[in-house]
Amino acid sequence: MGNALDPGLLNARLVLERPEETPDGQGGVMPGHGAVATVWAFIEPVGAKAGEAAGTLRVAVTHRIRLRWRGDLAGGMRLRKGARLFEIRAFCDPDETGRYLVCDCEEIKP
Template sequence: MSIGAGELRHRVLIQQHVTTRDDDGVAHTAWTDVATVWASVEPLSAREFIQSGQTQAAITARITIRYRADLQASMRILHRGQVYNIAGLLPDKVSGLEYITIPVSAGVNEGQ
C-alpha cells in the first residue's frame, strides 16, 4: 500500500524533550523542534475508540507520516496548537520503511 502526497495534508511539528546544564551545573529541560512534516491527522471515531480497548491510554487520534528513522515514542507532536503524546510507532506492513502510523493521545507535556 502506498501513501499519496494528497493524503498528507496537515503540517505537524515533531519535538523531543532535552535536558541541558548551564555553567553552574543546573539542569534545564525543554522541548526542542526536530522537524516539521506533512501528515494525515485523523481523530478516532467512537467505534474505533471502543474497539481498541484503550480506555486507559485514551488514544484519541491517528497520525500518519512518511518514514523517519529518528522518530521515537518519547517525542511529541504538535498540530494546530494541540499537543499529542505518542503512544506507539507502527511501521507500514509491507517494507516498514514507507510510512509510520502513530496512535496518539491528546495531552499536555510540561515545558510547552
C-alpha cells in the same frame, strides 16, 4: 483506511519535537521539547475516554497520525499542530516497506 495511503491525504503540517533539557540557571535543568523537523501528516481521531483524577474530569483524546517514514522516531517524542500537542505513545511501519509510519498518539493539553 488500511495500509494503503494516498499521499494527498497528508494535509496537516506538524512539527516533530524531541525531549530536551535546558539549564535552569541554578545548577539544575528544566525539561522541555525542541523541534526536530516539520512533517506533513494525516490526523485521524480514534476515540475519547473520560476519567476522574484528583476530583477533576480528564478527557483523553486519541488520534492515529500517519506520516512519511522516518528513521529517527523515538520514545518521548511528540507532534505539534499550532497549540495542539500529540504525545506519541507507539509507532510502527504498517506494511514494513519503509514508506509510512502510523503513530498512536494522545492529545495533551499544554
